[in-house]
Amino acid sequence: MIESFVTYLQYEKRSSPHTVEAYERDLTQLSEFLELSFEKEELAQADPKELRAWVIDLVEQGLSSTSVNRKIATLRSYYKFLLRRGEIIQDPTYKLKSLKNPKKLPEFVQEKSIASVLEESVYEDDFRGKRDRMVMEFLYLTGVRLSELIVLRWEDIELNQDQVKVLGKRKKERIIPITKGLRQNIISYQKVFEETFPKAGQSHYFIVSNSGKKSYPMMVYRIVRKYLDLFAQTSKRSPHVLRHTFATHLLNKGADLNAVKDLLGHANLAATQVYTHNSMEKLKAVFEQAHPKA
Structure with missing residues (x-):
């Protein structure tokens, strides 16, 4: 048969x-x-x-x-x-159950490594260098998806309110706050951007190629891989790793899970709970502080 x-x-x-x-x-x-x-x-x-x-x-x-x-x-x-x-009268697979797939914890970059990745001295002092640093910093400090970064425009960056409007999955818009440090670096990047592309307006894309055209996934992948290769110990070196890092560092510092869910643009809490794993450094710190024999 x-x-x-x-x-x-x-x-x-x-x-x-x-x-x-x-x-x-x-x-x-x-x-x-x-x-x-x-x-x-x-x-x-x-x-x-x-x-x-x-x-x-x-x-x-x-x-x-x-x-x-x-x-x-x-x-x-x-x-x-x-x-x-009609070859059989009962399906013998009715009792068979699929095996549970082990959940893989998301990889993230350690705090010391991410600090090295974002060091200003790592990048060239020209448009390409400023742009590359902005890609790395923005992905890490906002947790946006690659697809969200690519479509981001200057008009979505609300510096006067220290926030950015992001268009996520299912065309759902969310607001993400930005730090004062990121705000200052955006201003610095904007200055170089306007000098390099003087005809670009507020409706122009935030991250662009060296020729001023809209960025594309492989371009951002290359940028992220290039700088993570210098310092990060993760096996994966993709834009999504920086999103994982954003969420993990927030939760490791005590951020509310629901707040992180909203920042990431997750539809439900289950998608965010995967980030509640602890780094080894945090586990060691808790152990040394709490265990009587540590």
Whole structure:
């Protein structure tokens, strides 16, 4: 019946060759397992316990939960196919549960490293240098997304109120306060910007290329990677790492979770709670302060 299922995927479901190959490989592996472990030659004869035994065997082989879950999805699709064809009277996958994927904590830059990244002496004293520093500083001190930074215009920067208007996901606007230090650096950057592009008005983009055109994702990625490479110890060096750093540093300093949620533009609190992990430095500090034997 594997051949019939493959034909169904190819011509009725119009699945991609990659998907068809993966499904066929998964079912062949299961068939071999059932024959060796339970002396069953037909997949249609498998019961829930035997399918669960295969899943356990996959885990013991060291397969990731993502890989195992994909194979479980193959089984569900296959046995639903058999059920519709009348080859079986009950779906044996009804008791199979997908494995929980371990949550990966977001990477962030340590405070000492971010201070080094933002040192003025690291950057050239020209438009490119001022622009690059502004990209790094703005991402870290506001927590905006890459997509939000790219569409930001000068008219969105309200220096007289020390705040910036950001257009986030689903066209939802939010207000983010800016520090006095960032305000002064924006003024400095604005001066160089206007000298370099004298015809640019308030409606012009805040971050631009060397020729004055609107920035683009890969340009910002290159800037962030260039300067994080100098000091940061994170394996990831992307604009989103600076957003992670913004949130983590705020929470490590005692910021209210709901306030951080609003600053990040998250729709619900669950998305923000991932940042409540502690840095090792904070854990050590708490341990040394609280443990009687520290």
